[in-house]
Amino acid sequence: MVAIGLGLLAVSGLYNVAATRPHFRPVDHLIKFALRRSISLHSLGVLLPDLTDPALAQxxxxxxxxxxAPCHSQPGHARHPIARGMLPSPPRLEGAASRWETRELFWIVRHGLKFTGMPAWTGRDRDDxxxxxxxxxxRMPHDDDTVPAREKRTPALGFxxxxxxxxxxxxxxxxxxRRRPVHASVPVxxxxxxxxxxxxxxxxxDGRRQSGIMEPLxxxxxxEDIGRIARHFAEADRPAAVARPGDARVARGRRIFREGVPRxxxxACRSCHAPETSAQFxxxxxxxxxxxxxxxxLFRSGVRSGTTHGRIMSVIAERxxxxxxxxxxxxxxxxxxxAPVPAEARREGE
Structure with missing residues (x-):
């Protein structure tokens, strides 16, 4: 009978789906309960990496x-009026780590949530x-409630x-x-x-290379923008090399980089990745x-094999x-x- 009643309600069109009208309280509780149970179940297989590096959080x-931030805002910023008009309204996330397990947060950001406006991460295979x-x-700081709302900056929705x-x-x-990249996973x-x-x-x-950050940007x-940005960085001075003490791994890596492994x-890496080679490498x-x-x-796993150059590197990476x-x-x-070449490495090349 309950199913018949719900079916008749749906067919009648009486249930108001407007974002200006909140759900009935029992419906709201049921939706939130089902959401939490679904996230808890489907995130069980998530393996947690080490997240203690402050640079990773940066x-x-x-x-x-x-x-x-355009929808959820961030500490010190006001909610955007458009985000406030959504139902459900995107929650502020200052306390998200206390409301959700770490694996659940990953699952939500990675997969998004149906019927909430929360999209899945654009780079489908970029869990990093x-x-x-x-x-x-x-590590997200809590919003400063002492700042009057009228003084908080409202984030823009896009460029x-x-x-x-x-x-x-x-x-x-x-x-x-002057500053190096914010994290070692970001290229100079x-x-x-x-x-x-x-x-x-x-x-x-064009969506041929995956990244939940770079694709939207x-x-x-x-x-013309792409050409201007490429020229700007190509004409900039390369950062100074930071030489570090070498060991057996460095010596082996140097040989692969310079000579390859014929068997x-x-x-050799430098046969393509050198100043005098093609500008495409x-x-x-x-x-x-x-x-x-x-x-x-990413090349080995096929994530970056969607282009001609990517397929070339995927073959190399698999070897x-x-x-x-x-x-x-x-x-x-x-x-x-x-970096300066150690004396023993110079002797090996003689």
Missing amino acids: LGREHFATGC EVWAVVAYLQ GIDEPSPLARCAACHGDG LHGQKEGYLARALSEYH AAVLSA QELP PLLDGLSGHYVEAQLG LSPEQIADIAAFLDSGGER
Whole structure:
């Protein structure tokens, strides 16, 4: 009988679905109960990584400001009128870490929620980006209730006149020449090849390269914007190499980078990734080992195989063992080709 009654109610159209009318209290309680039970069940298999790195939370803060704050706002900011008019209204998230388990927060950000306006993360296979946001939510400061609401800045919904320029948005994560990137998983752009930067932005723009952050940002860029941004960073000075003490891993990584591994049909990294090679192949010197290791993992798993250049790198990455990838990362972290070559390495090359 209950099912028949609900069916008749739906057919009649009497239930008001307008966002100006809240649900009946029993309906509201039922929806929230079902939502919590669903999230709790479906997030059970989530494995938690280490989220203690403060830089990871800082990266998550930049992600949050771009993709979450327009609806959820952030500490010190007022709610946007459009967000207040939604039903359900997007909640403020200062206390999200106390209301949800860490695995549940990841599941919500990763998959979104039906019938709430909460979208799934754009980069479907970029869990690393989602975890950065979760790390920030765990450390998110509480809103300062002593600041009058009229004095709190209202966030913009998109690239409005109040929004930072595209170059300012780039600098927030990638650094500005004085500051290095906010986290080791973010690449240095200064001094990178113009052709590669333009290609990367175009791939994000067209949805051929996954990123829940870069895809939305690049989607609003015109071809002229992409060219201007690529030129700006290509003409900027590359950051100085930070040489670190080497070890056996660095020596092995140096050999792979310079000579390849013929028995595995692995070409030398620098045969493509050098200043004198095609502008479509990025420079690796100056990039963190963490970033290169993560990108090789994405190539190996097929996440970055959606383009011609991506398919080329996927073949190479599959031939590399995890240990060899770690060796290349160690070499780049030691300063790469711009770092002084130890005497024993020079003797090996004679």
